[in-house]
Amino acid sequence: MQTVLSAILIAVGAFFMFVAALGIVRMPDLFLRMSATSKAATLGAASILLATAVYFNDLGIASRALATIVFLLLTTPIAAHILGRAAYLTGTPLWEGTVCDELRGRYDVRTRTLASSPHPLQQTDHQETVQH
Secondary structure (H helix, E strand, O other): HHHHHHHEEEEEEEHHHHHHHHHHHOOOHHHHHHHHHHHHHHHHHHHHHHHHHHHHHHHHHHHHHHHHHHHHHHHHHHHHHHHHHHHOOOOOOOOOOOOOOOOOOEEEEEEEEOOOOOOOOHHHHHHHHHHO
16 A cells, blocks of 8 residues: 555656656746746655655654655745846846736845835825825
8 A cells, every 4th residue: 555655646746847847848938937847846846755755654754754845845935936036136038928027116226125016005095196
C-alpha cells in the first residue's frame, strides 16, 4: 500500500514539475513564467517529498520532509514576489498583450516607496465632491 501511494504521489509531483517546465517554455514574459513556475514547482516538490515520507515510513524522514515542505510553502511565494518586483523596477519588459499595469507611476525610484492606490469608496466620494 505504501509503495502504491508513494508511486501516485511521485507521479503527481512529476506532473506538476512538468507543468512548471512547460510554463517556463510557453509563457510569454518573465512575470507569467515566474507565476506559473513558482506555484507548480512548489506543488511538485511537496508531492515528491511527501512520497518520500510515505515510502520510508520513518519519523525522522517524515519530519524532515514536512519541515522542507513548510519551508518551501513559506519561502517560494516571497522569493517570487521579490524577484518579480526587482525585475519590474529594473525595466524588464512586459508582454505586449498585458492589459493592465497597476504599478506604473506608483513607485518612486528615488525614495524606494510605493504609493498606495486610493480605496474605491474614497475615490468615489472625492469624485462626487469635485463634481458638485
